[in-house]
Amino acid sequence: MTDISKKKNACIVVLGDIGRSPRMQYHALSLVKEGFQVDIVGYSGSTPISDLLESDSVHFQYLPLVPDFKNYLPNLLAFVFKVFFQAITLFWCLNARLTNIPHYLLVQNPPAIPSIFICWLYCLLFNVKFIIDWHNYAYTILSLSLGQENMLVRLSRVYERYFGRFSKANLCVTRAMRSDLKENWNIEARTLHDRPPDRFRPTSRKEKHALFEKLSSDYPGLLDFVHLDEKDATYPGLVVSSTSWTEDEDFSILFKALTLYDADPNNTTRLVVMVTGKGPMKQYYLDQIREKTWVKIMIYTPWLSPEEYPMLIGCADLGVSLHTSSSGLDLPMKVVDMFGCGVPVCAKNFACLHELVRHGENGFVFDTEEELCEQLSQCFQDRSLRKKLADQVSVFRRQSWHENWKANAMPLFT
Known part of the structure; x- marks a missing residue:
């Protein structure tokens, strides 16, 4: 990894398929328009939008795909191994693969485990501004399949709430979420409602x-x-x-x-x-x-x-x-x-x-x-x-x- 360049640098982290994360891709486009060099960290799969692929200011850093531990281990143990694997590979990618040390790191939530903790740790070690974009709460999505009283759901909520407070700035998708973050989690956020980029228009x-x-x-x-x-x-x-x-x-x-x-x-x-x-x-x-x-x-x-x-x-x-x-x-x-x-x-x-x-x-x-x-x-x-x-x-x-x-x-x- 090189030293910080004179140009502003940002890193966007998506612990998911980058091509299926439109809002984070739009963040990248806007950062490029404002003169940033952008590293996007996440998984391959769907094709990202062409404006990002063709930009000299955007660099995709793909994470290794997670092995299917459920084929070899009980569900709970498979979950632990998955989290450990993601934590190691994400921290390695941030340390070894980025084009430059970023001035800003923006992570999508959810997923929260282990991305919020790993991104916070990296930002702490390298003096990077840590920003979370709250799309939803990870623990509520987990509760759809496991139930609200499940131990993993409750642990996820505690983890998300605790480490979410370590961010230096926050964005969220609705006014309702901004109010909930403030009232229940003591997290201040700015609402950024989704808007379509220019490529979404009536078809001739x-x-x-x-x-x-x-x-x-x-x-x-x-x-x-x-x-x-x-x-x-x-x-x-x-x-x-x-x-x-x-x-x-x-x-x-x-x-x-x-x-x-x-x-x-x-x-x-x-x-x-x-x-x-x-x-x-x-x-x-x-x-x-x-x-x-x-x-x-x-x-x-x-x-x-x-x-x-x-x-x-x-x-x-x-x-x-x-x-x-x-x-x-x-x-x-x-x-x-x-x-x-x-x-x-x-x-x-x-x-x-x-x-x-x-x-x-x-x-x-x-x-x-x-x-x-x-x-x-x-x-x-x-x-x-x-x-x-x-x-x-x-x-x-x-x-x-x-x-x-x-x-x-x-x-x-x-």
């Missing part, structure tokens, strides 16, 4: 046709969007949803709502539903989809490149968000993507969703599959309603990610 007709012709070899139903006139009564509606196929994004609600939509004779518009993302429960739902004999519904589950994803979102008539927060304090990033592309959204309700989605203004909020079905029916029976919602979404798009970042995050890096 020419781009739409080119994208659908490219994808049609795998998804032939998309050719209807190319060959049919939009005024044709048989022209389908396009619905998009992005999911991680996990427990906090219950795809069954959308699945049941589409079944209800298909059965209602008043619904005459065919729907092509594009569900992006990958995750542990994807195959389970794909098997269920194959068993359905829908007449008006066609579901595709593509995995898109970082460049294709915003183009697809920008083609949609309506988005659906299934995200529910384990803590009730974070917001769905995918809704931000959809709003950036000018697409109104139907979103699953939870505590602080009102900070992003305003029911009846820029989208709809639902609790049940019946409510979601009714909202789908309203939107595709009344084109003027979709336009009214989209007009309000355009207000959200006026402030870009970088403008918002400069106002709320940049002061922490000066």
Whole structure:
């Protein structure tokens, strides 16, 4: 590792797949725009956005993949070995792989174990400003699978709360989380609401046709969007949803709502539903989809490149968000993507969703599959309603990610 250069240096740590961590990638883009050299530490997997890959100011430092200790050890012991392995490899990477000793280190939370402790220790040893970006609480995500009273969940909460206080500065994703950090953890944070970067925008007709012709070899139903006139009564509606196929994004609600939509004779518009993302429960739902004999519904589950994803979102008539927060304090990033592309959204309700989605203004909020079905029916029976919602979404798009970042995050890096 070289000595600190004259140029400002920052390190971003994601103890996960860098390509699936959009907010941290956007931090990196903004830091580069403000003259920083940036090291991004995390795991390989999905392809990061091209602006980062092509930048001479960004350096990816990939961590060794964690062995699957569960194949050899009991669950608790496997967890201990996993944490130990991650701690050693993360500390080694920070010490030996970074382009320069950073002036600032920004770590994503969650995950918290062992990244918060290791990053704090590194910053203490090398006099680096330690910043945490709170996306959620790690212990609440762990509680989804283990239960709130599980010993590991309780230990995780104590660890997260204790070492979280060692940061020199903090960012968080909602006003509700900022209040909770202050009131319950005595941590001061600045709210940085997610905003879409410039690549999230409405897709032109020419781009739409080119994208659908490219994808049609795998998804032939998309050719209807190319060959049919939009005024044709048989022209389908396009619905998009992005999911991680996990427990906090219950795809069954959308699945049941589409079944209800298909059965209602008043619904005459065919729907092509594009569900992006990958995750542990994807195959389970794909098997269920194959068993359905829908007449008006066609579901595709593509995995898109970082460049294709915003183009697809920008083609949609309506988005659906299934995200529910384990803590009730974070917001769905995918809704931000959809709003950036000018697409109104139907979103699953939870505590602080009102900070992003305003029911009846820029989208709809639902609790049940019946409510979601009714909202789908309203939107595709009344084109003027979709336009009214989209007009309000355009207000959200006026402030870009970088403008918002400069106002709320940049002061922490000066």
